[in-house]
Amino acid sequence: MSAELEFAPSQLDRGARVYVAGHRGLVGSAIWRKLEAEGFTSLVGRTSSELDLRDRAAVFEFFRDERPEVVFLAAAKVGGILANNTYPADFLSENLQIQLNVMDAAVEVGVGRLLFLGSSCIYPKFAPQPIAESALLNGALEPTNDAYAIAKIAGILQVQAVRRQHGLPWISAMPTNLYGPGDNFSRLGSHVLPAMIRRYEEARLSGAAAVTNWGTGGPRREFLHVDDVASAALHLMEAYDGAEHVNVGTGTDVSIKELAEAVAAIVGYEGATEWDTTKPDGTPQKLLDVSKLKSTGWYPAIELEQGLKSTVEWFRDNVEDLRQ
Numbered sequence: 001m002s003a004e005l006e007f008a009p010s011q012l013d014r015g016a017r018v019y020v021a022g023h024r025g026l027v028g029s030a031i032w033r034k035l036e037a038e039g040f041t042s043l044v045g046r047t048s049s050e051l052d053l054r055d056r057a058a059v060f061e062f063f064r065d066e067r068p069e070v071v072f073l074a075a076a077k078v079g080g081i082l083a084n085n086t087y088p089a090d091f092l093s094e095n096l097q098i099q100l101n102v103m104d105a106a107v108e109v110g111v112g113r114l115l116f117l118g119s120s121c122i123y124p125k126f127a128p129q130p131i132a133e134s135a136l137l138n139g140a141l142e143p144t145n146d147a148y149a150i151a152k153i154a155g156i157l158q159v160q161a162v163r164r165q166h167g168l169p170w171i172s173a174m175p176t177n178l179y180g181p182g183d184n185f186s187r188l189g190s191h192v193l194p195a196m197i198r199r200y201e202e203a204r205l206s207g208a209a210a211v212t213n214w215g216t217g218g219p220r221r222e223f224l225h226v227d228d229v230a231s232a233a234l235h236l237m238e239a240y241d242g243a244e245h246v247n248v249g250t251g252t253d254v255s256i257k258e259l260a261e262a263v264a265a266i267v268g269y270e271g272a273t274e275w276d277t278t279k280p281d282g283t284p285q286k287l288l289d290v291s292k293l294k295s296t297g298w299y300p301a302i303e304l305e306q307g308l309k310s311t312v313e314w315f316r317d318n319v320e321d322l323r324q
């Protein structure tokens, strides 16, 4: 019998040394908040300036010194459709380096539980909807994010290889498009939801007659609040042990046009919306099949409208020094 079949997922020890890689990012900071709220007492985090995860020697030294027992791997080079399309070499190379270094060092010190976070962009561009985990590698990728997707697919394979070769019960989760407090609200590098919050809020404040979003507005996306993904991440670490990755989403999607209408209404912008069709649409639809996640007993708690309202409030209260 393989070691992985002997592992029974169970509640993590609240005193375990837990390393959250990327603990200041959108997802990592939400995981950190969740772990603190759940009573974890020995959390470890490093900013990228304290520990550049592309620096292999430094990563090994960190793991040898800190000896984490649990790792949430939420550090990555992340961006929206334009950033992915413009800098594919960086997205491929930096993500491969970060993943390889963290997971290789985690093998060396025998990290008992590790969660690797990928993204729903790993699936084929024209995958049947909703997209089941089994759709992986069954078709060509969306060209605007193929480099990032290949790096994330390599991460899934690394987790599976470590399970087979070393018997460590590591797992992978593939979240859908995420949003919430702490997001990247930059004009060119961000995902659609923070981009729209910023754009409609600026238009409301300046009294602009129209705002212009990217693409046709036709693509459909599924949005999950980051506090929900943090809750799912801890849940999976305590309830799931399998080689196959697990989709994390809501099971509901909206068109980008519908999203724009919702953001404009919540922000209170009453002008017109136009579409710049010279910008890419990307994948026509990304809606995850979340039946596997639900079978483990986890469901999202934050409705999109509620999450949008609180994120707009967070933006108004917190974002002054916007990343350009």
Ligand SMILES: NC(=O)C1=CN([C@@H]2O[C@H](COP(=O)(O)OP(=O)(O)OC[C@H]3O[C@@H](n4cnc5c(N)ncnc54)[C@H](OP(=O)(O)O)[C@@H]3O)[C@@H](O)[C@H]2O)C=CC1
Pocket (backbone or CB within 6 Å): 021, 022, 023, 024, 025, 026, 027, 028, 046, 047, 048, 049, 051, 052, 053, 054, 073, 074, 075, 076, 077, 078, 098, 117, 118, 119, 120, 174, 175, 176, 177, 178, 179, 182, 183, 184, 191
């Ligand atoms: N945002 C989304 O919509 C989605 C995200 N995901 C996944 O969630 C994970 C986290 O994404 P998200 O939180 O949105 O991204 P963010 O950009 O908000 O955060 C990324 C984090 O990674 C850290 N990081 C990046 N490069 C390095 C490096 N070279 N060395 C050390 N740390 C580094 C950053 O550290 P610092 O702040 O210190 O610079 C930052 O904290 C990723 O794996 C992503 O694929 C999956 C689906 C959707």
Ligand SMILES: C[C@H]1O[C@H](OP(=O)(O)OP(=O)(O)OC[C@H]2O[C@@H](n3cnc4c(=O)[nH]c(N)nc43)[C@H](O)[C@@H]2O)[C@@H](O)[C@@H](O)C1=O
Pocket (backbone or CB within 6 Å): 079, 080, 081, 082, 084, 119, 120, 121, 145, 148, 149, 176, 177, 178, 189, 190, 191, 192, 193, 195, 196, 213, 214, 215, 216, 219, 221, 256, 279, 280, 281, 282, 283, 286
């Ligand atoms: C999470 C995911 O994120 C990326 O993929 P994406 O799902 O296409 O995400 P996006 O949020 O950037 O765009 C969604 C849709 O929205 C439209 N859109 C309109 N106006 C703006 C806008 O102003 N900014 C952006 N970014 N998009 C806009 C845009 O044209 C597209 O049709 C990948 O990098 C991929 O790597 C990945 O993992």
